[in-house]
Amino acid sequence: MWKETREREFGNIRPNLFSSRISKSRVSSIRLSNYKEIVSSHRGSVNSLQVDLTEGRYLLAGASDATVAVYDIERATNYDGGGLIAKHKSLFVINKQHEHGHKYAISSAIWYPIDTGLFVTGSYDHHINVWDTNTTQVVMNFKMPGKVYRTAMSSIARSHMLIAAGTEDVQVRLCDIASGAFAHTLSGHRDGVMSLEWSTSSEYVLITGGCDGAIRFWDIRRAGSFRVLDQTRSQFGRRPPLLVRPITSKKSSSTAQSSSAKVRAPQKKLANGNALKPHAVCRVSSQVKTAKQRSHPGMLSSHDRATGHYGVVTGLKVTEDGMYLLSAGSDSRLRLWDIESGCNTLVNFETTRLQSSKAIQMAVSQDSSLAFVPCMTTAKAFDIWSGQTKCTFRGHYENVNCCWYNAINQELYTGGNGRQILVWSPSKSISDEVDEWRKEQATSINQDNWSD
């Protein structure tokens, strides 16, 4: 670290490079924090964690016992262990006794992206509540047809404040806070929707993963999904920045000559899915025109049966640059998709098992180099492009459900079925620890009055 500082002093490296190197070295040394602890006030498994996007200071957690709590992760409420361990208790807790609180488990709790004055919770009692943070009162309530699995709001939205809600029902509903009504519904999935995320590059694009294994992209300004990810369509690693020549048809393997592990040849298989349009019928005895001729162009994609996973899609995460999508499925596979081309990049993440009954929340580091994924009772950090496990975070006694990476101070928060929220932070530098210890020693010497 001092070498970096010296280089920056002399002007050899630019400020961005300096800060990214420091944060990379800090991220690689993340382990269970020995100076920070969050005192969980939940009596049920923690299902959802989010740090607010404006200040990065308040952690919102939703749990299975219908409690929602907010923790201040920068200022500790009290110190323990001789001043060495900072304990963070919750600023407030909302539980079942609240007159408008949820009655069943809360599956997702998110902050309003613009400021921390509002937060939105979705619960298995079929309701989505919008709460005012300062008064802890419900300001708006939406009733859904089924258990709410996930809610999401776009962090880059300038023209809408829609809450996208994925429920047991096959339709994704968009709820509008401004008007208090449902804006519209998106249909196309054939089973419930367990995970959904807004795109980080466009405020109108929503990505949903369903219990049928399909991952669909929706533009909310029109009907139907405009893309369905198919796991059989794949490309090798990153697409090249510029196309050398236009892709015409399936090319023969030019990767044979390439000796690099990460192949960058512009190989794209023409989507066979596109040729599968229902109008190419050769049905045996049918003489009836199919319904395709009549259906709305936006509804074409509902005939597309491609799946992204061989099971339920339990988690989705879009990288911050908006170019790649990480998806986790109950087939215990993690897949990395290139959003622009819609292809599977065939990166193999070494996961043995992922929990399949509940949704998981994943996190990606800011420079999109590490993915933090809850795998059963541990959380693992994978290198996104090679798929290798960089680090395994063991500390929970039961399954981990959610994790959130705070890029400001390179900390990772994980919540699990064991009702705990653990903090994983880069190790404190030795000089800091020695200073604190010395401070503690100094005070104890003063108290130890041997003689006057």
Add this chain to the structure above:
Amino acid sequence: MNKKISELEPSTSRKRPRDRESEPELEDDVENSRSLSLEENFTFSDTLMALRMMRAQFPRIEKVSVEPFVLQSQLYSSIKDRTQVDREIESLRRDKVLRMFKLNTGQDDHAIMFTDDYLNQVERVLRRMEEKKQTDLTVFEWFKMYVIQSKLDISIGHQELCSLLSLGGKVKEENISQLINAGLLIRQLIDENMYWFSIPNIGSVLKGLSQGRKELLSFLSRRKYKEMMMATLEKKRLRLSPLDMRFHLRDLIGSGHLKTVQTPSGLIVRVAKD
């Protein structure tokens, strides 16, 4: 012979000169490979080479005649970089060197078979059907000529299947039932319009596969420390599975249920806890 050698990372530091020279002398080595112990035969640097070696080591089963196939998890056990394995399989699949099939023995099981072997298997099934004096085997010819050559995926939709078959002639419902009865196609459970491609005559082998897995895992779990030396383990015979121990060990190590630890006295196989 395969010229594609990935030089970037040798699989482990235990890469032996035998692996390197086995490239040109693959045929001789193929016969020798049956006698090599599993410990020596464990690391490969190249997917195609690993596939060929494993295909050569496929156990001979008495009652059922199945062409050799390799499970995807077995490849993961031998080659360190899984992403590279996935990508090489994908490029080989696009070159029609091999075909992938999804198996029903578990969550994400895939079998890889060389295209020639698959065609041989289909031939064998056809010949047996001819012996039984089954009528009208033309649909199989169409299947071989049109569908297998052009559709390289794991599954196929009903519409596309009909359109490809009708390049040969008029398609009737019975033809599709014939294909399913022969074991070349399987209906998908989640979607009645989609079919998985499948290897005919493989049912008993798959049953042996899942039972053998369970037996091996339970055997190791019952031991006091849930581990055993690989040298002693591979001499055991599994009661419930016609496939040999090496096959199952590779499969379970690749899928992460077992892990190997290097010790001064050799490799130890241990049940992996999460």
